[in-house]
Amino acid sequence: MASRPNVGGWLMGKTIKKGGGATTSAHPTRSSTPQVQSTSTTVFGGGVKDPSGRISEYSSMDDQCPVCKSDRYLNPKLRLLVSACYHKMCESCIDRLFTLGPAPCPICQRTLRKLAFTPQTFEDLTVEKEVAVRRRIAKEFNKRRDDFPDLRAYNDYLQEVEDLTFNLINDIDVPQTEARIAQYRAENAALIELNIQREEQYAQALKEQEEYERQEKEQRAAEARREQEEAREERERERRQIIDRLETSNKDAATVIAKTRAETQKKSSARAAVAPFRSNSQLLRSRAAQSSTVPDVPHVPLQDDWDAYEGMYTLRDNYDDPPSEAVRRDREGIMRAGGYRVEEAWERALRCAVAGLEMAPLTSVAGDSDMDKLREVQDLPTPA
Amino acid sequence: MATNGNATDASPTEKKEDQPKKPLYESSTQCKNWRYSPEMLADVRASMNEAAVAAIRNAFEADEPGSSASVSFLNAQDEQLLVKLYLSKIPQLCGHFRFPEEVEATAMTYLKRFYLRNTVMDWHPKNVMLTALFLATKTTNNPISLEAYAGHIPKTQPSDVLDLEFLVAQSLGFEFTVWHTHRALWGVWLDLQSLDIGPDLRPPDIYEAALNHVRTSRLTDAELIYTPSQIALGCLAMTSPILAQQWMESKAALAKNTHPTMYEILAQTNEEVRVLLEQTGQLPEVETVREVDRRLKLCKNPEKVVGSKAYLAKQAEDEHKAQQRRAKKAEQVRRAAESNDPFGNDIDEKQKEALAGDLDDDDD
DSSP states (O other): OTTHHHHHHHHTTOOOOTTOSOOOSSSTTSTTOTTSOOOSSSOOOOOOBOTTSOBOOOOOTTOBOTTTOOBTTTOTTOOEEEOTTSOEEEHHHHHHHHTTSOEEOTTTOOEEOGGGOEEOOSSSHHHHHHHHHHHHHHHHOOOOGGGSSSHHHHHHHHHHHHHHHHHHHHTSSHHHHHHHHHHHHHHTHHHHHHHHHHHHHHHHHHHHHHHHHHHHHHHHHHHHHHHHHHHHHHHHHHHHHHHHHHHHOOSOHHHHHHHHHHHHHHHHHHHHHHSOOOOHHHHHHHHHHHSOOOOOOOOOOOOOSEEOOGGGOOOOSOOOOGGGHHHHHOTTOSTTTTSOOHHHHHHHHHHHHHTTTTOOOOOSOOOHHHHHHHHHHHTOOOOO | OOOOHHHHHHHHHHHHHSOOOEEGGGGSHHHHHSOOOHHHHHHHHHHHHHHHHHHHHHHHHHHSTTGGGGOOOOOHHHHHHHHHHHHHHHHHHHHHHTOOHHHHHHHHHHHHHHTTTSOTTTSOHHHHHHHHHHHHHHHTTOOOOHHHHHHTSTTOOHHHHHHTHHHHHHHTTTOOOOOOHHHHHHHHHHHHTTSSOOGGGSOHHHHHHHHHHHHHHTTSSHHHHSOHHHHHHHHHHHHOHHHHHHHHHHHHHHTTTTOTTHHHHHHHHHHHHHHHHHHHOSOOOHHHHHHHHHHHHHHSOGGGSTTSHHHHHHHHHHHHHHHHHHHHHHHHHHHHHHSSOTTOOOOOHHHHHHHHHHGGGOOO
C-alpha cells in the first residue's frame, strides 16, 4: 500500500519516456502507433500508455460495432473506440452521430461528445474503466506518507481512497462519492497542488539524470573514436618516417626501423600518461558528491568488551623476517592472490606473543566444582 | 588496527574510565577449558586411570571370573610414556607429508588433550595419533584426501582413521582452535625489532634454537599449564637470556598500570618452563615403552577388543537397550494412534494430576 503514491505518475499518464523530452505535443504517440489505421479525420487522445510512452491499442478479429453491426470481415479497417460511458463504437458511427455536436449514446442515452472517445487498450472494458478511474483519483488523492502524523492515519486515508475508487468503478452511490471527492478537493487544494509539483520535480530530476548519462556516454564514445583516429595517424606517420629515413640514411635498415619504433613508442606512452582519464567509477563518485544525500555514518565493524592487546605492541611497516620473505618478494602477487597480507600475519603473531603474558599459571588443585566438571566431561558417552 | 606511539601510552588510562576490557586470550577455549595446574593434571590423570582400571577389571571379571588378578594394569605414568612416544611420531609423519608446522603443533595438542579425557587402555594412541593428525590437517585448512593420507602410512586403512574421528572431535569438545607457541615465538622475534637492538645482536640462529626448544615443549605438558606467549618467552630465555630480559622489561613497562606483577610472573614462568623442558623434554626410552606396550596388550579394555566375550556382552547389552527404546517408542506411537481424537482427548481430573506430577522430570 505504501508504495502506491509512486505509482501515481504512471497512472496519471505522466510516464517518463526514455531518452529525454522530445515528446511535448498534445498527442505525442500517434506517430508511434502506425499499425492502427484510422478512417476518421479526428485524432482521438487518451488511452493507457506503456512505460515507453506508446499506446498499445486493443483490436481483435471478432470486433463488431454494436451500433452499425459492421465487423472486421466487412471492414478490415474497423477501429472501435470507447465512449465516456464505456460503450464501444466504430469510428464511422462516431463521425456520423457526433460530428454535429453532443448527442445521446445510442446504447445508454447518456450525452456524449466526440472528443471524449478514447482508443481501447484492454480487452476487458471494466479494466479500462478502472484504470481511468484510478488515474483520475490518483491525480487528486496524492498525499504521501510524510503528510500524516502516523502510519495509522495514512492507512485510514488509503482505505478511504480505495473505498471511493471502488464506488466509482462499480457505480455505487455515485453522486455521494462525487460529493465526497469534491469536498476533499476543496479541503486539500493546497496540498494537492504541492504534491503535484513534487511529482513533477521528481520526474524532472529523473529526466535530467537520464539526459546526463546519455551525454556522458556520447562523450566517452567520441573520446574513444578520437583516440583511435590519433593512433591510426600515428602509425601512418611512423610508417612514412621509416621510409624517409631509409631513403636518406645509409645505416642498417633494421636499426633504423627499431630506432623509429622506439621513438614513437615513447611519444605515444607520454601522451597516454597526459590524457585525462576519468573512469566510470570516478564519474559516479563525483555525481554522488553533487547530489545532496545524507552523509554516510562510518561503519564500526565490531564493538565488544574484549581487549585485543592493541596497547601492548606496535606494528611496524616492515620487518626483517626471513619466513615471509618469499611472499613479500613475490612481484606478481601469486602468493597473495587470496587476499593474503603479510601485515595481518605479523599482527596476529604479535598479538599471540603478548596474549596471556600476564596470566599467572594456576597453582592449587582446582576446587570441587572444577573437579566435578572435569569428571563430568570424562564421562562423555562414546559414539557407537 | 596498528597503534602508534601515542595510542600505546594513552590506552591503559582510557580503559580505566569506562568498563575495563577483558583480554582476548581469556575468551579462548584454550584458556577456559584446557588450562591446568601441574597438580590438577596429575590428579585428572590419576583419577581417570583409576576409573578405567576399575571398569576394565569389572569387564575381565564378567568375561571370566578371577582372571583380573594376574593382570598388571598401566598406571598414569605408563600411559604418559606411551602417549609421549606417539607424540614424537607426529613430527616425523608431518615431515614425510610436508605439512606446515601449524598442522604438527595442532595435532600434538589434540593428542595431548584427547588423553586428558580418555585412557590409553581404551584407545591405543597409535590409531588416535593418526586420526588427530588427519583432523588437524582439516582444522588448520591444509586438507589432504583420506586415501592419499592412509595410503602413505603402512598397515592403515581409511576406515581406521575415520572410525575414531568423531570420538576424537567429541573428546576435544569440538574446540579445534589452538593458540600456538611457535606463532608467539615468531611474534616475539618480530617485536624484538621494535626495540633498540641492532641486527647483529639478534642473529637468526638464536631464533632457530628457540624454535627447537618450542618443538621440544610440545612433548611436555607446558601448553596445558602456561600460555603460548609465556612458553615462547621461556624458550627464548633459554637461548638468549639478554634478549628475553629486554623484551620482558619493555612489555612489563607497557603493562605497569594494568598488570604491575607481570615482570615477576614472567621471570617465574621462564624458570619453570626451563625446568619443565629439561626434566620432561626428552623422548622416553624405547625399551621402556615397548615393555609398557606389551603390558597394554594384556590389559586392553576387553569391551573394545572385537570378538572377545566382553565385547559381545557389551554389544548385546547395547542392542538390548536400543531394543527397549524402540519398543517404548513404538508403544507411544501406537497409543497416540489409538486415541480417537487426533487433537487429543479431553483430560479428566485423574490424568491431570498425573500429568502435573510428570511435568518436571519429563525430559526425554
